[in-house]
Amino acid sequence: MKTFKGKGVTDGKNAGPALVTGQMFGFWGGVDPATGIIIDQRHELYGQSIKGKVFVFPEGRGSTVGAAIILELARCGNAPAAIINHHTEGILAAGGILADKFYNTKLPIIDGLEIDPITEIKTGDWVEVDATAGFITVGK
Amino acid sequence: MILTQEEEAMLRGDEGEAAKLAMEILVKVGEKFGAKRLVLVASAHIVLAMYKSIFDAGVEVCEKFAAMGARFRVPTTLDPSGMDTQKWREFKTPDAYAEKQLRVAKAYEQMGAIMSWTCLPHFTGSAPRFGEHVGWTESSAVAFINSVLGARSNRETAVLDVCIGITGRTPEYGLHLQENRYGKALVKMEIGGRMLQTWEYPVLGYFLGKTLGSEIGVVEGLVGSPKMDELKSMLAAAAATGPLAMVHLVGITPEARTRAEAFGPNHLERTVTVTEETLKTTRAEMCTVKSAKIDLVALGCPHYSIAEIQNVIKLLAGRKVAANTELWIYTTKQVRDLADRMGIMAELLGLGGKIATETCMLISPVETWGFKTLMTDSGKCSYYAPVQCKTDVIFGSAAECVEAAVNGRVVAPQQAKSRLPGDPEGGRA
Numbered sequence: 001m002k003t004f005k006g007k008g009v010t011d012g013k014n015a016g017p018a019l020v021t022g023q024m025f026g027f028w029g030g031v032d033p034a035t036g037i038i039i040d041q042r043h044e045l046y047g048q049s050i051k052g053k054v055f056v057f058p059e060g061r062g063s064t065v066g067a068a069i070i071l072e073l074a075r076c077g078n079a080p081a082a083i084i085n086h087h088t089e090g091i092l093a094a095g096g097i098l099a100d101k102f103y104n105t106k107l108p109i110i111d112g113l114e115i116d117p118i119t120e121i122k123t124g125d126w127v128e129v130d131a132t133a134g135f136i137t138v139g140k
Numbered sequence: 141m142i143l144t145q146e147e148e149a150m151l152r153g154d155e156g157e158a159a160k161l162a163m164e165i166l167v168k169v170g171e172k173f174g175a176k177r178l179v180l181v182a183s184a185h186i187v188l189a190m191y192k193s194i195f196d197a198g199v200e201v202c203e204k205f206a207a208m209g210a211r212f213r214v215p216t217t218l219d220p221s222g223m224d225t226q227k228w229r230e231f232k233t234p235d236a237y238a239e240k241q242l243r244v245a246k247a248y249e250q251m252g253a254i255m256s257w258t259c260l261p262h263f264t265g266s267a268p269r270f271g272e273h274v275g276w277t278e279s280s281a282v283a284f285i286n287s288v289l290g291a292r293s294n295r296e297t298a299v300l301d302v303c304i305g306i307t308g309r310t311p312e313y314g315l316h317l318q319e320n321r322y323g324k325a326l327v328k329m330e331i332g333g334r335m336l337q338t339w340e341y342p343v344l345g346y347f348l349g350k351t352l353g354s355e356i357g358v359v360e361g362l363v364g365s366p367k368m369d370e371l372k373s374m375l376a377a378a379a380a381t382g383p384l385a386m387v388h389l390v391g392i393t394p395e396a397r398t399r400a401e402a403f404g405p406n407h408l409e410r411t412v413t414v415t416e417e418t419l420k421t422t423r424a425e426m427c428t429v430k431s432a433k434i435d436l437v438a439l440g441c442p443h444y445s446i447a448e449i450q451n452v453i454k455l456l457a458g459r460k461v462a463a464n465t466e467l468w469i470y471t472t473k474q475v476r477d478l479a480d481r482m483g484i485m486a487e488l489l490g491l492g493g494k495i496a497t498e499t500c501m502l503i504s505p506v507e508t509w510g511f512k513t514l515m516t517d518s519g520k521c522s523y524y525a526p527v528q529c530k531t532d533v534i535f536g537s538a539a540e541c542v543e544a545a546v547n548g549r550v551v552a553p554q555q556a557k558s559r560l561p562g563d564p565e566g567g568r569a
Contacts (some may be wrong), residue, residue, distance in 0.1 A: 061383045
């Protein structure tokens with residue numbers, strides 16, 4: 001169990017198995033909100049589910065409709081447990097805040113960690129994200 | 141955050157429940173991004189518009205705001221609709237889907253939106269001026285107004301865009317602040333000093349988005365004078381493959397009259413080189429298959445201009461679209477009306493093509509047609525079509541797209557052959 005400091009982007013605390021990618025990720029066209037499964041065939045995580053996962057990717061990309069997809073994921077109960085980025089852009093941050101506001105779903109998001117989460121966290125690692133306090137705990 | 145008296149009043153609920161909710165959301169987002177205050181915006185543009193992309197949650201949120209009595213405080217335009225606003229039945233839109241889209245339209249009518257239904261509000265009467273602060277969504281539009289017009293907008297997102305329209309404000313961070321608008325990465329064009337062909341602009345954009353990430357690039361060495369339509373297409377592709385909100389094009393971007401101006405006080409962090417090989421490799425990436433029977437040629441992502449439609453008519457040269465192949469052009473209502481007045485619409489219909497209005501292939505239920513392979517001249521569409529249209533995709537020039545529409549399969553256009561460097565005949569055709 002190791003703990004690393006970062007910057008909380010949204011509020012909340014949640015845990016789950018990690019799903020890690022070094023590729024950027026866009027929610028629109030990236031994930032089917034009705035299932036939580038990644039549908040972007042150009043992405044290395046194609047076919048995997050983000051539901052209940054601590055989803056680790058460097059940064060968002062693409063469509064600005066992204067927050068609506070996060071809302072629909074929340075509405076359908078398929079949101080990730082938490083998100084860890086190198087750098088969280090406005091789309092994702094707003095998505096997390098809105099999911100809480102409209103669907104009472106906490107989506108803790110953290111970035112700016114003291115480690116590189118892409119290389120230090122492995123898919124399947126159990127990760128707890130406390131975005132309110134600004135740290136993560138990685139177990140094996 | 142420091143709020144003005146008027147903003148404090150909104151937050152207390154003095155301006156109604158909707159303004160209160162919108163202000164709460166904006167303040168929360170602003171705090172997370174370290175904004176010191178809100179900035180007044182001249183306009184808002186809303187992507188929470190098309191049912192296909194916003195799903196039931198989006199419909200619920202629009203209706204919630206409308207039911208709270210929300211009214212837009214600044215001119216607020218809408219991104220394209222999830223279906224042709226008039227001929228949605230002709231385009232096989234399921235009734236249940238159409239009903240949701242009509243509910244969204246009704247909510248925005250109540251809120252006083254400008255019912256623009258286009259990704260190009262800046263081409264249809266709602267352009268921001270140089271230095272003006274706006275709160276826009278639509279990734280392609282944000283990239284365009286920052287990079288070409290010199291207006292200031294972050295990549296706002298769905299729902300936040302509604303809040304911005306309601307309050308007339310957005311958190312002041314990111315691209316609203318001068319210090320965040322300078323370049324960091326240099327992009328050097330090393331293609332022998334030649335001009336890019338029209339179709340190469342979206343290829344370059346596709347590469348830039350993927351390569352630059354959220355870093356602001358400075359592109360040096362673009363030769364000639366790119367047309368607005370070429371820049372539109374390039375920036376749309378760039379904002380699809382990456383989180384690109386602004387790129388400096390030296391000599392084109394108002395804030396990049398010189399390379400030094402574009403970098404300002406920043407130090408060069410890295411250099412990216414674009415060669416003939418870069419363009420060739422990127423173009424190959426934009427196609428999921430090399431050759432196939434083409435079921436749908438889809439043009440107009442972003443919405444086609446009247447000049448682009450004229451070009452298609454010229455390329456068709458009176459030839460009919462092949463049986464079992466569709467040629468659809470997506471555009472705004474203004475351009476459609478112009479095409480109608482000019483007789484282009486009738487000519488296109490006569491040759492078997494269609495103009496679809498106020499929507500596009502990515503956000504309308506194209507998948508109900510069961511097309512297998514789609515061809516497009518849009519870099520943005522080439523990226524999203526496999527998921528949104530459930531098709532294979534081939535990217536090509538407008539000329540190649542028209543040849544494919546006429547022949548029903550990919551054919552190298554005769555007259556264009558000699559003008560396509562880096563695009564050997566054996567490449568895809």
